[in-house]
Amino acid sequence: MSNLYTPKQIRQVFSSDAAQLAQIHHACLPTSWSEQEFCELLTNQNNFCYALETNHQIVGFILCNQILDECEILTLAVLASHRRQNIAKQLIEKTYQHAKAQKVKNIFLEVAENNYAAQNLYKTSGFIQIGLRKNYYIIDNQPIAALIMRYDV
Numbered sequence: 369m370s371n372l373y374t375p376k377q378i379r380q381v382f383s384s385d386a387a388q389l390a391q392i393h394h395a396c397l398p399t400s401w402s403e404q405e406f407c408e409l410l411t412n413q414n415n416f417c418y419a420l421e422t423n424h425q426i427v428g429f430i431l432c433n434q435i436l437d438e439c440e441i442l443t444l445a446v447l448a449s450h451r452r453q454n455i456a457k458q459l460i461e462k463t464y465q466h467a468k469a470q471k472v473k474n475i476f477l478e479v480a481e482n483n484y485a486a487q488n489l490y491k492t493s494g495f496i497q498i499g500l501r502k503n504y505y506i507i508d509n510q511p512i513a514a515l516i517m518r519y520d521v
């Protein structure tokens with residue numbers, strides 16, 4: 369567990385951070401995205417990404433795609449050692465600020481139906497469920513449905 373009083377800073381992420389993001393994503397999620405994939409995602413003009421750093425180390429990040437007035441959260445992860453310290457909530461709040469400034473109307477996301485931590489986070493951040501996609505993920509050879517959620521900015 370990190371010291372709660374360690375200075376934390378949310379900052380924009382650049383392609384030079386791709387290796388750190390790939391490591392965190394691999395540690396936190398069942399599907400790994402390579403450094404190269406993150407590099408491409410981070411250089412895509414339609415994407416934006418924020419990370420929370422402590423002691424110059426990224427401990428959590430959110431990556432989003434924006435097309436006109438709609439936005440999608442592509443991924444969000446916080447290292448296990450830094451969870452339940454409101455880091456994801458702060459990253460979502462930063463995304464809301466960014467979306468508002470860009471005149472985005474709706475933010476969408478998909479979350480696995482067995483990912484209760486993330487569902488709880490999104491619900492307490494104002495997202496509502498608007499649909500369900502069956503067999504959307506294959507995790508450990510098991511088909512898992514995805515909840516489709518929306519936040520109105």
Ligand SMILES: CC(C)(COP(=O)(O)OP(=O)(O)OC[C@H]1O[C@@H](n2cnc3c(N)ncnc32)[C@H](O)[C@@H]1OP(=O)(O)O)[C@@H](O)C(=O)NCCC(=O)NCCS
Binds near residue numbers: 451488
């Ligand atoms: C989901 C995840 C991003 C949450 O990150 P976090 O920084 O620990 O979340 P926060 O501390 O900001 O939590 C904010 C709120 O979300 C909810 N929440 C977060 N983790 C939870 C958990 N394990 N169980 C239940 N509710 C949880 C709570 O309401 C929490 O508020 P509280 O701590 O005051 O009760 C993190 O657990 C993670 O990286 N998981 C693996 C990757 C993942 O599932 N990403 C989402 C893909 S859609």
